[in-house]
Amino acid sequence: MSILAECPTCRNKQSNKNRLCKCGENLIKAKRSRRVRYWINYRLPGGKQRREPVGYSIEEAKDADGKRRGQKREGRIFELLPDSKITFNELTEWYLSLEKVKALKSYWLVKLSINKFNTVFGDLIVSSIELADLENYQIRRRRAGKADATIDHEIGKTKTMVFKAFENRMAGADTLRTFKQVKKMLKKGSDVRDRILSLDEYNRIMGHLADHLKPVLATAYYTGMRKNEILTLKWDQVDLKNRMIRLEAADTKDSEARNVPINETLFDILVSLPNRIQNSDSDDHVFQYRGTPITDIRTGLRKACAKAKVVYGRFERGGFVFHDLRHTFNTNMRKAGVTDSVIMEITGHSTREMFDRYNTIDNDDTRQAIDQLDAFLQSVDKPLTKSGIESEKMKSVSEQKVN
Secondary structure, X not given: OEEEEXXXXXXXXXXXXXXXXXXXXXXXXXXXXXXXXXXXEEEOOOOOEEEEEEEOOHHHHHHHHHHHXXXXXXXXXXXXXXXXXXXXXXXXXXXXOOHHHHOOOOHHHHHHHHHHHHHHHOXXXXXXXXXXXXXXXXXHHXXXXXXXXXXXHHHHHHHHHHHHHHHOOOOOHHHHHHHHHOOOOOOOOOOOOOOOOOHHHHHHHHHHOOOOOXXXXXXXXXXXXXXXXXXXXXXXXXXXXXXXXXXXXXXXXXXXXXXXXXXXXXXXXXXXXXXXXXXXXXXXXXXXXXXXXXXXXXXXXXXXXXXXXXXXXXXXXXXXXXXXXXXXXXXXXXXXXXXXXXXXXXXXXXXXXXXXXXXXXXXXXXXXXXXXXXXXXXHHHHHHHHHHHHHHHHHHHHHHHHO
């Protein structure tokens, strides 16, 4: 067992005997100004190491260290481990082992986000985290160049974990309240993408895209389906006779089944796929390369965009990404005169707010609106000219004759 000192600058936990931190911080001066937080370090039965914050006083740290030593000698070490006293690393291990969590399609992203959070707070007792700790984390991540959406995602996924722990009596209400109090970095609506792909850009990209990836891009362009829905599509979900793709609830992001119609162009593409005949009634993947399901398209799409002179990348100004094809489909359908309710049924948008996010108003729309205004004004102006202005002229002429 030992007492560790946390550097107020780099947060490195180190021996209390150190006078100078590796980052250059003078720990002696920092201790005098009570800027150093102390931790006690000990091992649980079984060998697992545990760290616990004990405040900014060395006297309190020594008292806590002595208390833990006594509890360990008396075999009462687990008395200090109520449900709300586990570390974030320990809580994460429990959370990620839940079958419901492992079944999430975004499991890898949940794991990645929480592990990023744990690089800073992994050894911290869950119940000891404060609002200031989370706010400091936000600022440091932003200074490190991370996008606000990324930071919100890391804290958001951790908050979901804490809520699940609260439901299972593994975290207290105070901890949950702390996570609920932290404000998001990203302002609502500021991350909404409005990039749509023009037909010319689409054709140019298709002209440079690898042959095995063209059907994937075409499916997104002509159906508005999500990338994961496309890449996991099986032949038994494709009804070529009735020209319909049938997605079950388990296949969609919002867990709602839907039918997606196949247009003439996409139909010709699907029937020409080399693996269609032998797999038309099987559960094999529709989109394959050399007998293996295609799992990603980013590398090939990036290369094709470069050759087609189309800016690619989420963080590039005017950059295009695969998901923008969903925006493009929504917008094209609306311009074609399809009603909003039908578009929402095809794309699976359950709310009007989400539908509007994917429906982009571009320069063509505004120009068409002005043309419509001109046509309207002209239609109003004609009868006005005949009845209004000409009447005034006739009245003026009559008055002149009378005089």
